[in-house]
Amino acid sequence: MFDVFTSTHFSSGHHLRNYPGNCEKPHGHNWKVEVTVRATELDALGMAVDFRVVKNAVKTVVDDLDHRDLNEHPAFKDRNPSSENIAVHIFASLKKLLTADRYRPYSVTVRETDNCGVIYRED
Numbered sequence: 001m002f003d004v005f006t007s008t009h010f011s012s013g014h015h016l017r018n019y020p021g022n023c024e025k026p027h028g029h030n031w032k033v034e035v036t037v038r039a040t041e042l043d044a045l046g047m048a049v050d051f052r053v054v055k056n057a058v059k060t061v062v063d064d065l066d067h068r069d070l071n072e073h074p075a076f077k078d079r080n081p082s083s084e085n086i087a088v089h090i091f092a093s094l095k096k097l098l099t100a101d102r103y104r105p106y107s108v109t110v111r112e113t114d115n116c117g118v119i120y121r122e123d
Contacts, residue, residue, distance in 0.1 A: 002048035003106060005036040006055050010066040014081040017071075026069075029112045031083075033062060033090065037098055038106035049103045057097040061090055083110045087120035 013028040035058050039048030065073065070081035075089045087110040094105045111117030 002039040002042070003036050004039065004048050004051065004054055004103075005034055006051065006058055007032065007034045008055075008058055008062055009033065010062045012065055012068055012070050014070040014076075016080045016082060019080075031065075031086070032109075032111040032114075032117070033058070034107075034109040035090070035094060035105065036107045036109075037103050039103035041102050043102065049098075049100075054098065057094055060097065061093040064093075065090075083112055083116075083118045084120065086110050087118050091120050091122070 009030055009032045011028065011030050013026055015026045016023045018024070035054065037049050037054055042048055065086070070076050070086070073081070075081075076085065079085050087108045090110070091105055091108045094108070098105050107119055107121035109117055109119045
């Protein structure tokens with residue numbers, strides 16, 4: 001197995017509906033995202049998956065979240081834009097862009113701060 005990863009970030013605002021505390025108020029984060037793609041074998045060039053392919057797919061998904069109110073994003077109309085739900089959304093979006101015979105998304109890490117975050121994967 002080979003795990004290929006890339007890191008990026010985006011900035012956006014959100015609020016957690018019905019949260020019993022400050023996070024119910026609109027606020028923003030500079031979210032940090034790490035995506036890992038797992039490959040079962042290498043291609044003819046000796047690569048699990050081209051870094052450029054991974055980075056372009058991640059950029060497409062993250063750019064859709066950047067500099068916006070996540071509560072207004074269609075993915076979060078009926079669910080809170082929590083770190084957990086953001087990670088699920090990114091993972092599901094990447095499954096459509098980064099799934100092939102040899103590789104698929106393995107995990108998505110989303111950090112609200114340097115010290116707090118979540119890792120999502122489908123086992």
